[in-house]
Amino acid sequence: MSSDLKLEAESRQDHGSRSSRRLRRDDKIPAVVYGQGSEPLSVTLDRPKFRATLNAAGPNAVITLDVDGSDYLTIVKNMQRDPIANRVTHVDFMLIDIDQRLIVDVPIALVGDAVLVRQEGAVVQQQMMTLTVEAPAGNIPQVFEVDISEMSIDNSIRVSDLEMGTGVVPQVEDESLIAIGQRSRAAVAAEETGGEDSDGLGEDAAMGGDAVDAGEASDEDAGEDS
Template sequence: MDEIVLTAATGRTIGTRPSRRLRTGGGIPAVVYGLEQDPVTVTVEWPDLRRAITTDAGLNAVIQLEIDGKRQLSIVKDIQRHPVRRDVLHVDFIRIDPDRAVVVDVPIVFVGEAEEVINNDGMVDQNMFALTIRSTPANIPTEIEIDISALTIGDSLRVADLVLPQGVTTEVDPEDAVAVAMITRSTLDAIAAEEEAAAAALAAELAEEGEEGVEGEEGAEASGDDGEADASDE
């Protein structure tokens, strides 16, 4: 993996207005902390930061943060974004030791096609999109794959079904659901509509048979009355 170097400048003024002016000029306010050292407020340039966090490793990229000519191994711990524009407002970097484990979130990615589910008008609902793992920096996976091709309606995949690389662990409950194969809501609605239509048709048929039975009884009674009248005339 190519080394990622990101230059961070110290000496920025802290505060809302200075930070806003900083972002207007293309800088991103940030802080670096961890490894029992004092936090340091810094500025990174947005184009450089974007290149650093858009590699295959994503936000878990191990970055050589260069501060005042000295390099410190780090990763992005948190990115604050504008709630509407999604612009980056602030970044937290955490110092890391290459020999000490860190805790990060790694994306979970589906592989394969759940053909049995698709053929039965179902879908695979992803309940968990990232897994919190513990690993040394060099062993942090870019993503965790899970095969969904063998799923059928009603099946589920759990954290226990995830295959983690060597040296990677998680404290997430192994019974937590990652994916569930289910019938889609539209299919359920269609089934309910069909059942409702069938019930209505059956009710109409029974009602029609009931009316025919009543008419038959009335006809029989009328014939009986006519017969009695004829007998009395004689």
Template sequence: MAEITLVAEPGRATGSAASRRLRTAGRVPAVVYGHGVDPASVSVDGRELRIALSGSSGVNQLLSLDVAGTRHLALARVLQRDPVRGTVTHVDFQVVSRDEVVSAEVPVALVGEARAVEQERGVVEHVLASLTIKAKPGSIPEVVEVDVTDLRIGDTIRVAQLPLPAGVTTDVDPDEAVVVAAGSSVTTEVAEEEAEAEAEAEAAAGQGEAEETGGTAGEG
């Protein structure tokens, strides 16, 4: 993963009033920390930040953070957003090393068409939308894809079955469900009706055999 350069201005004033003034000017208050770097209050251009994090890697984009001419390899971590507008109001930048393993949240995407499930009017339930993984910063995948083509009603794809790239691991419970192929209410009702009909037929057949056996014994 190639990093994107983002310029961070140091020496910003702290406090809610100062932060509001920065946001009004189109800048986002931020903090830089990690790897022996003293935590520093900085600000970044809101538009440049949005562009940097709007690519295919999203918030896992590797950044070359330029702080007063000193470059740090960093990841955007805690992003606070405006509850109404959804814009970023504060961000924490974590300085990382290319050789260290870090944690990241990666989206889980479904690919393919579960035709067997569709034909039986079932539904594919996407239970786990994202996965916490561990990898080196340059090896964080953009997405974890799950192929649902061969799914049939009653099938479950679990974390242990996810095709993680080399060097990528997860501590999430391997038995946790990611995708479930479930029958619709109509399918369930039909199955229940068929089961009831089958049970009634078996009971009737059993009663007929008992009556026949009893009649034969009486004739003797």
């Protein structure tokens, strides 16, 4: 069985850093296909086509790699990048079966406007950027979108709140936090200052009450003296 996503590649015989640098200058990416007991196959990718494929389908997509007319069902296992230019410099493709269960990291994206959190003088803090799941190769989520529009400080978002697809099993506890609402230091400081002012006024009022009582007592004493 093949996937609907297809990417052309060319087999290559030249190896080594010099050959790889030459490929990158020509806007191509060296890659390798391996797995299922087969010998690793070195291939070359067209950079613009590879970028377009990933942008369209996501990093965990099942890709049918067409190498010189032969199809290989794969998933991107690893991508190396240039630390300065952030360009992909090498790709590892792993051979798979469409029904094979895989463990992958799926990105988590927060969507919506957390109005209630802002009204409480807080901000949303994302605690988990990716979620590790086990899923059938043909049903791997590309991203978990988390709606935070109904979120509040007292209502954090946890793994158990996510909608998992068929056969998708998270590899962490259901109660693991994804996003929380947390007050800023300024908001906490303002709240504490307000509380102290209220207490101070209460003490002054109490002292004022004692003074009145003392005055009344003095008047009574004066009346007795007269």
